[in-house]
Amino acid sequence: MAKTLFEKIWEGHVVHEEAGKPSLIYIDRHLVHEVTSPQAFEGLRMAKRPVRQPALTFATMDHNVPTTDRSQPIRDQISAKQIETLTNNCRDFDITLYDLKSPHHGIVHVIGPELGLTLPGLTVVCGDSHTSTHGAFGALAFGIGTSEVEHVLATQCLQQSRPKTLLIEIAGERAQGVEAKDIILYIIGQIGTHGGSGSVIEYAGEAVRALSMEERMTVCNMSIEAGARAGLIAPDETTYAYLKGRDYAPDDYEAACKDWSTLPTDTGATFDKRFHFDITALAPQVTWGTNPGQVVSVDGRVPLPAEMADENARKSAARALEYMGLKENTPIEDIAIDHVFIGSCTNSRIEDLRRAAQVAKDKRVASSVNAMVVPGSFAVKQQAEAEGLDRIFKEAGFEWRESGCSMCLAMNPDSLKPGERCASTSNRNFEGRQGQGGRTHLVSPTMAAAAALAGHFVDVRE
Amino acid sequence: MEPFKTLKGIVTLLDLPDVDTDQIIPKQFLKRIERTGFGQFLFYDWRFIDGEGLKPDFEMNAPRYQGASILVARANFGCGSSREHAPWALLDYGFRCIIAPSFADIFYNNCFKNGILPVCLSESDVETLFTRVRQTPGYTLSVDLEKQEIRSDDGLRFAIEIDPFRRDCLQKGLDDIGLTVAQQDKIAQYEAKRAAIVGAAL
Secondary structure, three states: OOOOHHHHHHHHOEEEOOOOOOEEEEOOEEEEOOOOOHHHHHHHHHHOOOOOOHHHEEEEOOOOOOOOOOOOOOOOHHHHHHHHHHHHHHHHHOOEEEOOOOOOOEOHHHHHHHHOOOOOOOEEEEOOHHHHHHHHHOOEEEEOOHHHHHHHHHHOEEEEOOOEEEEEEEEOOOOOOOOHHHHHHHHHHHHOOOOOEOEEEEEEOHHHHOOOHHHHHHHHHHHHHHOEOEEEOOOOHHHHHHHOOOOOOOOOHHHHHHHHOOOOOOOOOOOOEEEEEEOOOOOOEEEOOOOOOOEEEOOOEOOOHHHOOOHHHHHHHHHHHHHHOOOOOOEHHHOEOOEEEEOOOOOOOHHHHHHHHHHHOOOOOOOOOEEEEOOOEHHHHHHHHHOOHHHHHHHHOOEEOOOOOHHHOOOOOOOOOOOOEEEEOOOOOOOOOOOOOOEEEEOOHHHHHHHHHHOEOOOOOO | OOOOOEEEEEEEEEOOOOOEHHHHOOHHHOOOOOOOOOHHHOOHHHHEEOOOEEOOOOHHHOHHHOOOOEEEEOOOEOEOOOOOHHHHHHHHHOOOEEEEOOEOHHHHHHHHOOOOEEEEOOHHHHHHHHHHHHHOOOOEEEEEOOOOEEEEOOOOEEEOOOOHHHHHHHHHOOOHHHHHHOOHHHHHHHHHHHHHHHHHHO
């Protein structure tokens, strides 16, 4: 029978099934960070349970860490304690940790693929909703809560009810200046923030095949913002080429590729639901509201809530405009910004930085703007520095930082002040996400860099 | 985990769609390494003025809602971050049952791990509850998980749709890790079989 990519991975990981109960699913890779894990390790200690497969769990600290000089001690004592707790837990339970001194340090969803920990056909979980990123490799990857982190540590399994399948086919060739970020923001705008609820999305079609591995990660990363359990893209030559030679790539690589080539969805396989989009005419996207579905083209205007048919959408839009300090019908390009943040698990990889640097080269950040670039990992930072991207950014007036989650969620000292407006390459424009009272507009790296120079949004196609 | 059987309690309201876990418990409070003590920070930016006085225009702050154990909210409640600190904060504040037209998947799942019952009702049923609760100070609901029913003193009745396994775990306060540990022979068999197929790739 014809099967989808999701079905092949799911069925290959069922440890046990019983009628009327969730399936017991095996987990191949478990990624851990400092914020959602301390209570899980504490739970293990209280129940006197060991970690079943310490070699399948990998940890790093990314959410809390300062992105300034790493030779200095962490000043926030509570952050320092959480980071120290992860170090101790990894030592006590024999788990590999990429700490702040490691050459493999970085955002958990950047280093997993970089190290080749994320491979096609595997199940990958992490106590972090953006685990959906890893689906770009054709791995079934989803975020879990702390109780489930403990569950995986203790049993290497999770009890899961089978999600629905949703196919999103994307056709067309994108215009110059239109990026993966624009594609996924547009899709979320179309299907809504719970358009993917209860489902695993598979992205397919010619436009998806044309994406680089890093661009695929950007798309899958934001599946959670459409409410999906996970996002998936079938592995192909792009995937194999990216993974070849990575630290944890299989030894017999040819055999592995042959195995992976059986994963893509079979012709005739059925999905619970389908959407089809064409991106030929797509413009760069900018969010205007306080959820990622509240998005419009850069050449558009802030919408008029009164014109929205759905009452909930109308109420939500009116409230969002008030929080965002925006007047309806304002052209997007007239919105002035105070901050630019280029980073996060969505857009902090080398290709993102290259595109942003291309825009910034030989230009200056507007005097009214404070702009920062936070590479997703130490390896990305090193690569960027080898290419001279750091010089381009610094000469243009961007701050060049150490790796971490940084201002995506502002758990570390990088945050907005009340009322400040930021063009951000991150994934969430929720109220207060980048700092209490801060106002976030989600954009691509190219759009963020261009906004930094102009002091307001500009259409990078021009 | 405390078993959930029946609950009768004051109902409070949160009249916003897409309430994300960043709002339920803002990031500055995620640095604690315990599971307890998060209730004081629940809906922090909405509840408090500069972290001190209560904001009078935040509905939940009204004296009539104090001591509420049931929260009625709008669609896509709990979206965003997977942080289990969100249900920890709701539970610590006193909520055992949350009613909304829909929930984000990870949050929904996290509720069951902490003895909180999330109930999906239709948009119109939720609307009815908003109206009735606002009309009647001290409005209460009775939640009966055994009968899978929510009742009000003024005659409303709603069926609770819930996966039977989840209901069972909630009613008994079961540790689901313990249930999986009990399957360890099957896990070992699976591991042996997988190792033979994928070897080092596992």
